[in-house]
Amino acid sequence: MSNVIKFAVLIVGAVLIALIVRVVLASASHPSKSVVNTQKVRVSAADLPQGLLLRDEDLGWKAVPTADVPSGAIVAGASDAPELKGALLRHAAASGTILVADDVILPSAPGFLAATLKPEMRAVSVAVDDVSGNAGLIQPGDYVDLLLTQQMDRRTDSPELAVSSETVVEHVRVLAVGSEIKRPKNGDTPDVLSNRARTVTLEVTPRMGEVVSVAARLGSLSLALRSFATASRDPATAASAAAAQPAPVWAGDISRAVRELPRSRQAQVVATAAPPLAMARPVTIYRGSEKAETSSGTAASSDGTPPLPSIPAGR
Numbered sequence: 001m002s003n004v005i006k007f008a009v010l011i012v013g014a015v016l017i018a019l020i021v022r023v024v025l026a027s028a029s030h031p032s033k034s035v036v037n038t039q040k041v042r043v044s045a046a047d048l049p050q051g052l053l054l055r056d057e058d059l060g061w062k063a064v065p066t067a068d069v070p071s072g073a074i075v076a077g078a079s080d081a082p083e084l085k086g087a088l089l090r091h092a093a094a095s096g097t098i099l100v101a102d103d104v105i106l107p108s109a110p111g112f113l114a115a116t117l118k119p120e121m122r123a124v125s126v127a128v129d130d131v132s133g134n135a136g137l138i139q140p141g142d143y144v145d146l147l148l149t150q151q152m153d154r155r156t157d158s159p160e161l162a163v164s165s166e167t168v169v170e171h172v173r174v175l176a177v178g179s180e181i182k183r184p185k186n187g188d189t190p191d192v193l194s195n196r197a198r199t200v201t202l203e204v205t206p207r208m209g210e211v212v213s214v215a216a217r218l219g220s221l222s223l224a225l226r227s228f229a230t231a232s233r234d235p236a237t238a239a240s241a242a243a244a245q246p247a248p249v250w251a252g253d254i255s256r257a258v259r260e261l262p263r264s265r266q267a268q269v270v271a272t273a274a275p276p277l278a279m280a281r282p283v284t285i286y287r288g289s290e291k292a293e294t295s296s297g298t299a300a301s302s303d304g305t306p307p308l309p310s311i312p313a314g315r
Contacts, residue, residue, distance in 0.1 A: 043098050045057065117175075124213070138174055142225060143171055146167070147224055
């Protein structure tokens with residue numbers, strides 16, 4: 001009886017050992033995964049140049065291990081996280097670079113407007129209304145062209161040259177709209193922020209500033225909004241590419257009626273300038289008791305007065 005018990009104990013022990021070995025091998029082949037805490041931080045969504053006014057398309061979020069989050073990083077959900085939209089980028093940033101507070105200048109910082117100006121650039125303001133300012137839809141950070149429209153009636157007699165329009169400045173950055181120097185947030189409407197603005201501040205070169213000053217005295221100025229989809233985000237590169245300005249547009253280039261107006265007016269002037277000749281009237285001449293009639297070779301004047309009689313050949 002004791003041999004049977006011993007044999008049963010050995011079998012049970014072997015089974016237990018096999019189970020233990022199987023569990024150990026399974027644990028070794030499937031190691032437990034350690035949980036890594038991450039945080040979402042602000043990063044650049046593309047290669048950004050220095051001095052750029054940031055907008056939504058320039059920013060993104062990236063999950064980073066908590067241990068690797070640098071000091072000053074903008075963490076999603078943090079109560080003290082600054083809003084980078086509308087801020088000025090101090091230096092160039094490659095795509096995916098983690099942005100920290102020291103990388104930008106916030107619009108609320110003192111001297112923000114002067115900091116937005118690139119070296120050797122100037123800030124000049126132009127007066128706009130709801131029409132010339134694109135109905136208040138232009139925002140800080142946009143790029144615009146400046147159009148000059150002139151009434152030339154007092155400077156020329158040709159109807160074809162009565163009105164002219166030309167682009168005097170191309171691809172300049174908007175620094176401020178009224179007193180707003182930052183782009184509106186997603187929850188704000190442009191009507192509240194900039195529709196009542198009467199001035200727009202532009203970033204220009206010293207030469208462009210002189211052009212804008214003279215253009216403001218010559219006629220009315222309008223802003224033409226440019227697309228962000230440009231070959232280069234660098235304003236200096238874009239400005240050099242647009243150095244050759246197109247020719248002015250005149251009234252005769254647009255209106256067919258204006259082009260035909262000079263010919264019709266000239267025909268009317270020719271028709272009214274030559275009145276019909278009056279018929280010569282007979283003139284009676286008395287010499288004592290003699291009476292003679294002759295026809296005057298001088299036509300009546302246009303006011304209806306009779307012509308002077310011709311002098312007889314004998315006198």
